[in-house]
Amino acid sequence: MKKFFAIFFATLFIAGFCFSQTTVNVNGFGQVQALIEQGGGNQDFRVNRIRLNIFGDVAEKVSYRIQLEEGSLTYPGPGNRDNLVDFYADLKYIKGATIRVGQFVQPIGMELPLSPYALETINYSSIVSKGYSTRDRGVMIFGSPTENIDYQLALINGEGLNTNDTNEQKDWVGKVKVKIIPELSLALSHYYQPETPTAKKMTSTGAELDLKVNNLRFCGEYMMGKQTGGVKTADYYLHLSYKVTPEWQLVLRYNVSDPNTKTSGDLGTAGGEETTTIGVNYDFEKNARLQINYVIPRGKDNNKLIAQLGVKF
Ligand SMILES: [Ca+2]
Numbered sequence: 218m219k220k221f222f223a224i225f226f227a228t229l230f231i232a233g234f235c236f237s238q239t240t241v242n243v244n245g246f247g248q249v250q251a252l253i254e255q256g257g258g259n260q261d262f263r264v265n266r267i268r269l270n271i272f273g274d275v276a277e278k279v280s281y282r283i284q285l286e287e288g289s290l291t292y293p294g295p296g297n298r299d300n301l302v303d304f305y306a307d308l309k310y311i312k313g314a315t316i317r318v319g320q321f322v323q324p325i326g327m328e329l330p331l332s333p334y335a336l337e338t339i340n341y342s343s344i345v346s347k348g349y350s351t352r353d354r355g356v357m358i359f360g361s362p363t364e365n366i367d368y369q370l371a372l373i374n375g376e377g378l379n380t381n382d383t384n385e386q387k388d389w390v391g392k393v394k395v396k397i398i399p400e401l402s403l404a405l406s407h408y409y410q411p412e413t414p415t416a417k418k419m420t421s422t423g424a425e426l427d428l429k430v431n432n433l434r435f436c437g438e439y440m441m442g443k444q445t446g447g448v449k450t451a452d453y454y455l456h457l458s459y460k461v462t463p464e465w466q467l468v469l470r471y472n473v474s475d476p477n478t479k480t481s482g483d484l485g486t487a488g489g490e491e492t493t494t495i496g497v498n499y500d501f502e503k504n505a506r507l508q509i510n511y512v513i514p515r516g517k518d519n520n521k522l523i524a525q526l527g528v529k530f
Contacts, residue, residue: 240273246334246529248288256518264288265525266333268302278309299379303352314360317371320379321357324369324392325406326350327425327438337434337466337498339510339525342454343474343490344440349408349421349452352378355387365396375410386413394425401428416445432460451475468496468510484515491515504529 248265266288274280284302305319322330328341329350344350355373362368368391374381375388392406404425412418421442428435435457442450454472461467476488484491496510505528512521 238277239275241271242273243269243271244530245269246332246527248333248525248527250339250526251524253522255520258519258521265339268333275306280307280309281305282307301379311358313362314358317357317359318355320352320354321371323351323353323373323390323408324357324359324371325390325408325421325423326440327404327427327436334506334527334529337456337458337468338470338494338496339508339523340494340512342438342470342472343452343492344423344438344454347450347452347474348377349423349440349442353388354381367394368392384413384415386411392423400430401426403427410445417447419443419445434458448476449478451478464500466498466500468494468498470494470496489515 245268247267250263250265251261252263253260264287266286269285270282271284272280272282281304283304285300286302287300301320303319303321305317305321308316308318310316326344326349328336329345329352333341340346353371353373353375355371357369357371357373359367359369370389370391372387372389375386376382388408388410390406390408392404394402394404396402402425404423404427406423406425408419408421410416410419419442421440423438423440425438426436435455437453437455439453440451442452444450452472452474454470456468456470458466458468470493472490472492472494473484474488474490476483476486483489491514493513494510495513496508499507499509501507505526508523508525508527510521510523510525512523514520
């Protein structure tokens with residue numbers, strides 16, 4: 218591990234001598250919501266998030282990205298909710314591969330790398346909200362050896378967002394995505410946390426499918442987790458969307474979070490989830506969209522109606 222850190226800091230040191238053609242680009246978006254929950258729940262206006270994205274090049278082969286976020290809703294997944302979402306530098310000194318260092322999205326799962334502005338549902342699936350897919354600090358190599366194959370492999374702290382490591386162990390996480398035909402891609406991802414002084418090993422394995430035919434999209438993910446206590450968990454969703462016109466889109470999603478695959482009847486418990494979401498997205502301007510989601514969780518009188526206005530700049 219010491220050797221790894223020596224290489225890591227040497228790479229940063231070399232990169233530091235390459236300042237010449239710095240560029241600074243800024244974009245971002247904001248999302249505000251009106252929420253109505255059944256059964257005496259919340260009924261209020263909210264600022265979901267304000268995201269600022271600053272990115273550019275500092276040299277021909279070195280680029281950077283900073284993403285900052287503020288909002289009244291908590292960022293999904295484990296880690297410290299400081300305002301920093303991403304900070305990383307991309308080093309392109311190896312032909313066909315990029316080395317990323319800093320805090321970035323773990324290469325597991327389909328949704329989190331997307332901008333929340335572009336999500337077809339207002340909320341992320343349980344794969345993100347339960348923390349299978351989050352951000353972390355470390356180093357990643359990624360590339361596309363052929364036009365139809367993308368790979369990512371990262372060595373990270375394993376502590377989640379905005380948190381330094383609390384032990385010597387580092388976690389591995391990687392993903393391979395294959396475009397079978399232009400309309401269909403499949404991906405497999407795996408997370409490996411070795412045994413630590415305080416916890417047994419933990420793994421999660423994900424499979425993704427994304428099919429787009431004309432205006433129709435069908436996608437889904439399955440994430441299987443083996444928690445430190447040996448409990449096996451499973452989260453999955455099936456997602457169907459249809460662009461009625463370039464502005465209007467209809468969305469249907471079914472999401473299950475099973476906190477223990479060996480016991481039945483726990484989807485309605487505190488750790489479980491079974492939710493159907495019916496949604497409409499209306500891009501009434503190029504940079505402004507209205508999303509309405511009717512969220513139907515398992516159980517009585519707990520449905521939610523969420524309207525979200527997003528503006529990007
Ligand atoms: Ca660790």
